[in-house]
Amino acid sequence: MSGLRSFVVRRLLLGGAQTVAVVLLVFALTEALPGDAAVALAGDQPDPARIAAIREAMHLDRPAHERLLGWAAGLAHGDFGTSLTSGRPVTTYIEDGFGPTLLLATTTVTLLIPLGVGLGVLAARHEGRLVDRLVSSVTLGVYAVPEFALGVLLVTVFALRLGWLPPTAVGYGTDLLGHPAALVLPVLVLLSRPVCSLSRLVRAGMVDALNSPYVAQARRYGIPGARVRYGHALPNAVAPAAQQLARTVDWLLCGVIVVEALFVIPGLGTVLMNAVAERDVPVVQGLAVVFGVLTVVLNLGADLVAHRFAPRAGVAA
Amino acid sequence: MNAPVNASTDSPVAEIENLRVEIDGWPLVDGVCLRVFPGRVTALVGASGSGKTTTGLALLGEHPPGARVSGDVRVSGGGPIGYVPQHPAAVLNPARRVGALLHDIARQQVRDLPRAVRRTEARTRVLRSLADAQLSAGETLLHRYPHQLSGGQQQRVVLAQALLLGARVVVADEPTTGQDALTKSRIVDELTAVAAQGIAVVLLSHDLDVVRALADEVLVMYEGRVVESGPTERVWRAPRHVWTRELLARQTEFGNRDGNDGDSDDRTGVPVLHVRDLTARHHRTQVLRVPELGLHAGECLAVVGRSGSGKTTLARCLAGLHRDHDGQVTLDGNVLPRSLRARDRRQLAAVQYVFQDARAAFDEYRPVVDQVARTAVRLRGAEAADAGAEALAALLELGLTEEQAHRLPGRLSGGELQRAALARALLARPRVLICDEITSGLDTVTRRGLLEVLAGLRRGRDDLSVVLITHDLDIASLADRIAVLDAGEMVEQGSVARVLTEPSHPFTKRLLAAAG
Numbered sequence: 001m002s003g004l005r006s007f008v009v010r011r012l013l014l015g016g017a018q019t020v021a022v023v024l025l026v027f028a029l030t031e032a033l034p035g036d037a038a039v040a041l042a043g044d045q046p047d048p049a050r051i052a053a054i055r056e057a058m059h060l061d062r063p064a065h066e067r068l069l070g071w072a073a074g075l076a077h078g079d080f081g082t083s084l085t086s087g088r089p090v091t092t093y094i095e096d097g098f099g100p101t102l103l104l105a106t107t108t109v110t111l112l113i114p115l116g117v118g119l120g121v122l123a124a125r126h127e128g129r130l131v132d133r134l135v136s137s138v139t140l141g142v143y144a145v146p147e148f149a150l151g152v153l154l155v156t157v158f159a160l161r162l163g164w165l166p167p168t169a170v171g172y173g174t175d176l177l178g179h180p181a182a183l184v185l186p187v188l189v190l191l192s193r194p195v196c197s198l199s200r201l202v203r204a205g206m207v208d209a210l211n212s213p214y215v216a217q218a219r220r221y222g223i224p225g226a227r228v229r230y231g232h233a234l235p236n237a238v239a240p241a242a243q244q245l246a247r248t249v250d251w252l253l254c255g256v257i258v259v260e261a262l263f264v265i266p267g268l269g270t271v272l273m274n275a276v277a278e279r280d281v282p283v284v285q286g287l288a289v290v291f292g293v294l295t296v297v298l299n300l301g302a303d304l305v306a307h308r309f310a311p312r313a314g315v316a317a
Numbered sequence: 318m319n320a321p322v323n324a325s326t327d328s329p330v331a332e333i334e335n336l337r338v339e340i341d342g343w344p345l346v347d348g349v350c351l352r353v354f355p356g357r358v359t360a361l362v363g364a365s366g367s368g369k370t371t372t373g374l375a376l377l378g379e380h381p382p383g384a385r386v387s388g389d390v391r392v393s394g395g396g397p398i399g400y401v402p403q404h405p406a407a408v409l410n411p412a413r414r415v416g417a418l419l420h421d422i423a424r425q426q427v428r429d430l431p432r433a434v435r436r437t438e439a440r441t442r443v444l445r446s447l448a449d450a451q452l453s454a455g456e457t458l459l460h461r462y463p464h465q466l467s468g469g470q471q472q473r474v475v476l477a478q479a480l481l482l483g484a485r486v487v488v489a490d491e492p493t494t495g496q497d498a499l500t501k502s503r504i505v506d507e508l509t510a511v512a513a514q515g516i517a518v519v520l521l522s523h524d525l526d527v528v529r530a531l532a533d534e535v536l537v538m539y540e541g542r543v544v545e546s547g548p549t550e551r552v553w554r555a556p557r558h559v560w561t562r563e564l565l566a567r568q569t570e571f572g573n574r575d576g577n578d579g580d581s582d583d584r585t586g587v588p589v590l591h592v593r594d595l596t597a598r599h600h601r602t603q604v605l606r607v608p609e610l611g612l613h614a615g616e617c618l619a620v621v622g623r624s625g626s627g628k629t630t631l632a633r634c635l636a637g638l639h640r641d642h643d644g645q646v647t648l649d650g651n652v653l654p655r656s657l658r659a660r661d662r663r664q665l666a667a668v669q670y671v672f673q674d675a676r677a678a679f680d681e682y683r684p685v686v687d688q689v690a691r692t693a694v695r696l697r698g699a700e701a702a703d704a705g706a707e708a709l710a711a712l713l714e715l716g717l718t719e720e721q722a723h724r725l726p727g728r729l730s731g732g733e734l735q736r737a738a739l740a741r742a743l744l745a746r747p748r749v750l751i752c753d754e755i756t757s758g759l760d761t762v763t764r765r766g767l768l769e770v771l772a773g774l775r776r777g778r779d780d781l782s783v784v785l786i787t788h789d790l791d792i793a794s795l796a797d798r799i800a801v802l803d804a805g806e807m808v809e810q811g812s813v814a815r816v817l818t819e820p821s822h823p824f825t826k827r828l829l830a831a832a833g
Contacts, residue, residue: 214418217408217475220377220400221482223421231421235412309412311462 004307008300015296019289024068026288030281031064037084037279058084071282075289081282083275090286093271100169100176101260101267105252107183108190112248116195120202120237121229127207135199143196151189151262158185168264176265186263190256194248201244205237212236239306246302253298254291328393330355330517331376331486336388338371338380345371345381346541349388353486353517358508360520360532360549362564365731365760368541369521370403373488376519392486399479399487403494403758405471409463415474416459419443422481446481450474451507465599469500469624476507486517493527494758497623497788498832505530523760525565529553537561564761587650588613589782590635590668590749595644597630605630605642605805612749617775617783619793619813621828622802628786631802632751635784636670648748666696669742673754675734679726685737686712686722692744704744711740715770732763736770743774753786768795790817790832801825 038054039046055061071081080090123135142150159167169182176183209215210233218228257269264270268287275283329352336349346368353359353376361369371381377398380386392398402408409415423439430438447455450473463471472492479487489508493501501524508531512518522528528535528549535552537545537560545558556562588611597605605627612618622628633639635646637657646653648667654660672678679688686708693704712722715736717729726734735755742750752771756764772795775781785796793799794817800810801822809822820826 213402213407214410216379217400217478218410218418218421220379220398221418221422221478222397222425223418224425227421232410232413232417236410238412311411311464 008304011300011303012296015293015300018296019292022292023285023288026284027064027068027281030276030279030284033276033279035279036060037281040278041085060084067281071285080286080289083283084280085278090282093275093283094268094286094290097266097268097271099267100265101253101256101269103176104183104186104190104256104259104265104267105249107187108194108252109245109249111187112191112194112198113245115191116198117202117234117241119195119199120241121206121234123199123203124206124210125229127210132203136203139196139199142192143200145192147189147193147256147258148262150192151185151259154185154188155262168262169266170264182263186259186265189259189262190252194251198241198244198248201241202234202237205240206233209233209236235309239310242302242305242309243299246298250295250298253294329353330394330396331392331398332390333372333375334389334391336372336375336386336390338375338384338386340381340384344541345384346375346538349538349541349543351376351519351536351543353519355485355517356512356515357533358512358518358520358531359534359536360522360528361536361538362522362525362528363538364523364564364762367538369538370490371541372538373400373490373519373521376486376488394485396485397482399476399482399484401472401475401479401487401489401492403491405468405475406463408475409471411463413462414460415463415466415471416443419446419459419474419478419481422478426483442481443477446477447474449480449510450477451503452477467625469497472504480511484516486519487511488519488521490521491523491758492520493522493524497621498790498828499623500788501527502831525761537564589649589780590784591645591647591650592635593645593647595631595634595642595646597627597634597639597642599630599641603805605634605802607631607644607807610800610807610810612782612784614748614780614782615775615778616798617785617796619785619787619796619799620802621787621790621793621799623828624788625804626802627805628788628802629753630805632670632753632784632786635749636668636751637665638670662696662698666745667748668751669745669747669749670751671735671738671742671753671755673757675731675738675755676726678738679734681726683725684723685717685726685729685734688726689722689737689741689744692741696745708740708744711743712737715740715774716766730763732759732767735759735767739770739774748780749782749784751784751786754788756787756792757789768792771795790829793817801828 036055037058038051038060041054042051052061059067074081080094082089083093119135119139123132126132155167158165165184166179166182167185169176169179169186172179172182206229210229212233215228215233218232223232254268256267257273259265260267260269261273268290272284272287274280275287331353333349333351336351337347338345339347349368349372351359351361351372361372363369374380375386375390376392377400378390400408410417420439420443423442424435426442427435427438443459444455447458452458452470452473455477458466458470458474466474476487476489476492492508493504505527508518508520518531520528520532532549535546535549536543537552537558539558539560545552545556545561552561553565556565590612592607592610594609595605595607596603610618620628620631630639634642637653637655637660640656642655646655648664653664653668657665679685686705689712690701690704690708693699693707694701699707709719709722713719717733717736717740721729721733722737726737729737738755739750739752756767759767771783775783783796785792787793794813796813798810799813799816801808801816801824803822803824809816809820809825811821816825817829820829
């Protein structure tokens with residue numbers, strides 16, 4: 001176990017370094033954008049004198065590295081800083097946006113796992129036959145459709161033509177749980193591509209496992225079919241699927257900008273987009289830290305799951 | 318398990334009549350007839366590729382994909398048939414602990430019992446089957462993954478599955494391949510005990526000693542046909558078919574081979590590779606302790622011991638593949654870093670490892686010669702073109718043809734691939750070559766060829782030192798010196814002549830007695 005522990009420690013240290021690198025990169029890129037928060041605040045008629053005044057008030061006239069250091073010193077005490085445009089603490093932005101994002105992500109993943117695994121197992125059981133070809137071609141087809149196109153299509157059909165579901169979440173604020181109908185279309189769009197990639201990975205792993213000598217041995221010795229499939233074959237498909245699932249959860253939690261924008265959901269993606277538009281650097285950086293930590297933790301989790309289900313591969317660093 | 322012992326040998330428990338299995342018009346076996354009786358051991362012998370496994374699998378009702386099958390396979394009562402394949406690791410699920418299938422089999426059997434006692438009854442049955450298969454400490458082994466067991470333990474777990482199943486016929490495919498002399502004699506005892514329970518044993522083997530010790534009936538196969546059959550003693554005393562005679566002759570020739578100038582017990586000078594106070598652990602368990610071991614230039618050191626005795630762990634420590642160890646390994650007086658990652662290119666090149674499973678050691682999608690050439694590029698910084706030419710030359714020297722060298726690994730036999738693996742290691746121009754059971758799993762003829770290749774290599778390279786990991790004392794006798802490992806302790810080392818003729822440790826004596 002000492003090997004595993006040192007692997008986790010090494011990965012966490014590396015992850016910390018990666019998060020720092022992400023923050024630096026994001027800071028550098030926001031600096032490189034034309035204009036800043038003062039220009040954004042000045043509105044439609046930019047008056048150079050007014051902009052300079054705002055800059056001075058917001059300390060934007062200080063050199064970049066001083067601003068970065070000041071913010072980083074605050075971060076060390078758990079202080080994410082305050083927004084340049086509203087003066088509210090960055091943490092409130094993250095808390096407000098995290099609710100809807102987490103709700104969307106949880107709902108999506110809860111449906112994604114049984115759907116993706118179920119379709120993959122179904123296709124693998126009928127390898128090369130009609131059901132497999134049907135599942136494989138539909139998943140490949142759906143995977144090729146970008147989220148925004150599918151979203152527009154679904155809104156047109158189910159919201160505008162049929163009028164079954166609300167087209168967007170406008171007016172519900174962050175209380176989406178009270179209006180589950182507004183969640184249906186976004187979750188469908190979020191599910192579409194992950195279901196396809198997950199089911200294809202599970203299918204590939206299951207096809208290999210079902211043709212393996214150890215599954216042949218289990219069948220030979222009279223183990224019932226379902227037990228062979230889920231108890232003996234499926235664990236071998238878990239390792240690659242877990243990695244893919246971690247990437248998907250990461251994608252869902254780090255703000256799915258396109259879907260949030262399309263359905264007007266006030267999640268982290270929307271917060272991020274607004275912050276970039278207003279050049280609100282502390283908010284952007286706060287989000288970068290959150291996203292970086294999430295990515296590191298999720299991928300480490302996936303690697304540990306993979307280690308459990310593919311123990312022979314050992315822990316790769 | 319409680320099948321009544323059928324004393325009448327007149328009614329076979331399983332029967333194959335006139336079996337023909339062909340793929341694309343090529344027969345794998347043709348006209349094979351086989352009758353197996355309760356409590357008797359029937360052996361199919363022959364070189365690899367002679368159709369033994371195809372016949373054995375046909376008994377289980379299994380055939381290679383795409384095969385056309387004619388003939389009859391009958392199992393009286395349709396009872397379950399157990400199967401112990403040549404590579405037991407293949408039928409153990411890498412993602413599950415080894416107890417998983419055993420528990421599932423047992424659960425099937427206790428379905429009719431009251432719910433309260435099911436669990437304990439299933440558990441009792443599993444543990445009993447492990448004990449029947451002579452697995453000591455079975456309870457702790459159940460919680461391990463297959464890769465954490467030794468080859469011998471894996472095989473016994475698979476045998477336990479068949480015993481737990483209550484199979485009336487057990488097909489054992491090369492059960493003694495890759496086992497040391499003591500384990501071999503235990504497997505012979507175990508299969509004798511299985512037969513004594515009234516189970517018919519079908520033994521597929523090229524290990525003629527084991528066949529002779531075990532089998533009541535022998536069928537000799539050659540190119541898919543049974544060329545001779547009869548009671549074992551008769552076949553040994555008076556072989557009728559020319560191929561049987563050749564097979565038996567080869568065996569004796571190899572067994573009696575000597576010609577070792579074993580006068581190298583007390584070498585002087587600085588050893589190439591030197592091990593001091595080595596203790597290796599798996600997790601927190603200490604699995605190996607070697608106080609001192611030296612390897613001189615040009616010397617061949619055989620490390621012998623039973624499976625699980627720590628032979629491979631020692632080899633892996635030397636090669637930097639097992640970093641969880643204390644003590645010192647020095648190369649030409651310089652300390653080698655514990656882990657492969659910390660070794661520089663020269664150190665990596667100096668100690669090369671040839672693995673037991675040559676097939677797993679090659680990428681199946683690139684021609685063999687390209688993979689062999691990479692060693693020279695990676696470890697010596699050679700130009701790609703030079704490395705390619707050198708790789709081809711090395712492969713030709715070891716007896717492959719140019720055409721074979723350009724094939725994908727899948728299209729080479731086990732023996733050919735093992736030669737390629739040797740060539741790949743040699744391209745690094747190593748000081749020390751570690752050969753880990755490189756001949757186990759090969760039939761007698763191929764094995765002898767590979768050992769000749771190895772002997773030829775040593776003649777051509779004066780300063781090449783070889784560490785030969787083996788359980789086979791015949792192979793160990795090719796070395797200059799022998800180190801004997803038992804349960805992770807090095808119990809004896811000395812010149813081949815001394816260790817094999819006057820062993821000082823009781824374990825070595827037992828090992829020799831079992832091999833004799």
